[in-house]
Amino acid sequence: MRTSENWFPGRLTEMPAGECHDLMGSTSVGRVALVDEAGPVVLPVNYVLDGDTVLFRTSPANSIAPHLDDAKVAFEVDEFDDYTQSGWSVVVRGVASFVAPDELPQDEKARPFPWADGVRTLFVRVTPLSVSGRRLLPG
Amino acid sequence: MRTSENWFPGRLTEMPAGECHDLMGSTSVGRVALVDEAGPVVLPVNYVLDGDTVLFRTSPANSIAPHLDDAKVAFEVDEFDDYTQSGWSVVVRGVASFVAPDELPQDEKARPFPWADGVRTLFVRVTPLSVSGRRLLPG
Numbered sequence: 001m002r003t004s005e006n007w008f009p010g011r012l013t014e015m016p017a018g019e020c021h022d023l024m025g026s027t028s029v030g031r032v033a034l035v036d037e038a039g040p041v042v043l044p045v046n047y048v049l050d051g052d053t054v055l056f057r058t059s060p061a062n063s064i065a066p067h068l069d070d071a072k073v074a075f076e077v078d079e080f081d082d083y084t085q086s087g088w089s090v091v092v093r094g095v096a097s098f099v100a101p102d103e104l105p106q107d108e109k110a111r112p113f114p115w116a117d118g119v120r121t122l123f124v125r126v127t128p129l130s131v132s133g134r135r136l137l138p139g
Numbered sequence: 140m141r142t143s144e145n146w147f148p149g150r151l152t153e154m155p156a157g158e159c160h161d162l163m164g165s166t167s168v169g170r171v172a173l174v175d176e177a178g179p180v181v182l183p184v185n186y187v188l189d190g191d192t193v194l195f196r197t198s199p200a201n202s203i204a205p206h207l208d209d210a211k212v213a214f215e216v217d218e219f220d221d222y223t224q225s226g227w228s229v230v231v232r233g234v235a236s237f238v239a240p241d242e243l244p245q246d247e248k249a250r251p252f253p254w255a256d257g258v259r260t261l262f263v264r265v266t267p268l269s270v271s272g273r274r275l276l277p278g
Contacts, residue, residue, distance in 0.1 A: 009256040029219045029226075033172035033181035039211030040179050042172035044219070044228045072178030080168045080183070085254040087168075089183045115224040116275055117148035136255050 008139030010086050015133035020090045023133065024077055025049050029115075032056070032126070033074040034067045034096070046115045047075075050105055054092065054126040057114045068096040068124045075126050080136075090133040092126060099123035147278030149225050154272035159229045162272065163216055164188050168254075171195070171265070172213040173206045173235070186214075187251045189244055193231065193265040196253045207235040207263045214265050219275075229272040231265060238262035 015023075024030075033042040043064065047056040054075050058065055073096040080087030104123060105111055114120040154162075163169075172181040182203065186195040193214050197204055212235040219226030243262060244250055253259040 010254055012255040012257065028221050028224075029217070031170055031172075031181060031215055031217070033170075033179040033213070035174055035179050038232060039213070040172040040174050041213045041230065041232060042170055042181050042215045043230060044215070044217050044226075046224070074172070074179045074181045076170055076181045076183070078168070078170070078183050082167050085167075085185070087183075091180065091182065093177060093180060115149055116151040117278070118151065139256070 010136045010139040013135050013137065015088065015090070015135050017131060020131050020133035021049075021052070023088060024054075024090050024092075027077050027079065030054065030056075030075050030077040032068075032096070033076070034064060034071060036064065036067045046112060048110065048112045050110065050125070052128055055099070055104075055112050056124055057112050057120040058122050058124060059118050059120050060122045061119070062122075065122055069098045071096050073126055084138040086136050086138040088133065088135045090131065092128045093130045094126050094128040096124050096126050099125045149275045149278040152274050152276065154227065154229070154274050156270060159270050159272035160188075160191070162227060163193075163229050163231075166216050166218065169193065169214050169216040171207075171235070172215070173203060173210060175203065175206045185251060185254045187249065189249065189264070191267055194238070194243075194251050195263055196251050196259040197261050197263060198257050198259050199261045200258070201261075204261055208237045210235050212265055223277040225275050225277040227272065227274045229270065231267045232269045233265050233267040235263050235265050238264045
């Protein structure tokens with residue numbers, strides 16, 4: 001879609017931590033960025049929040065899996081409106097690690113349930129080192 | 140939003156290159172993943188396609204700018220539907236580089252116009268080394 005020159009550029013504002021956390025709890029799909037042998041890569045995953053951490057599942061056979069244990073990653077969620085050219089994004093930078101079964105939420109409903117089929121038995125937790133969020137207000 | 144256990148996991152299929160290209164041309168916002176001093180980071184940008192490459196703008200004063208010239212990056216676009224737990228994503232892995240004014244599309248309307256205010260005078264091109272896309276069909 002073409003960006004129209006009729007719009008004035010929107011105003012970008014930082015969001016407080018509470019708003020970032022609330023917005024992260026309002027969506028189901030985020031994107032995890034990691035580094036493999038070939039450089040940075042970014043993939044969508046469905047996730048749940050567990051406290052301040054992000055939990056998602058993948059396959060232990062997945063090529064990204066070896067790069068998600070005790071590894072630096074970033075995690076992003078956003079929502080944008082093409083028409084008003086506005087929206088928000090939250091970016092977590094932190095450390096990903098495999099989760100042992102006894103470290104998962106007790107309540108099974110609080111665990112992520114993969115949207116895609118396949119054997120996604122590996123739980124990964126992203127523990128934030130920093131969280132930042134920005135809101136782009138319509139111009 | 141909670142993922143419901145009532146849904147069956149969806150079926151993940153690879154998309155052909157043409158479909159990836161068409162879908163990349165249908166959206167305005169993608170996420171660029173790069174590596175800085177602290178590890179991987181991922182940020183949303185509005186973009187346009189220029190042939191097979193991705194063009195976006197940022198500020199030369201932006202902390203990510205030094206990591207976008209002759210640097211490995213990934214670029215992702217997606218669209219998901221929470222209700223049917225389905226959607227698609229396209230991931231480009233490639234090289235980012237600053238674009239000289241004479242390498243920009245002649246037609247100004249074919250250049251990216253930043254949604255956010257600020258001095259975003261730096262044009263960045265992502266030249267793909269690989270493009271992959273996946274569609275998640277409802278279960």
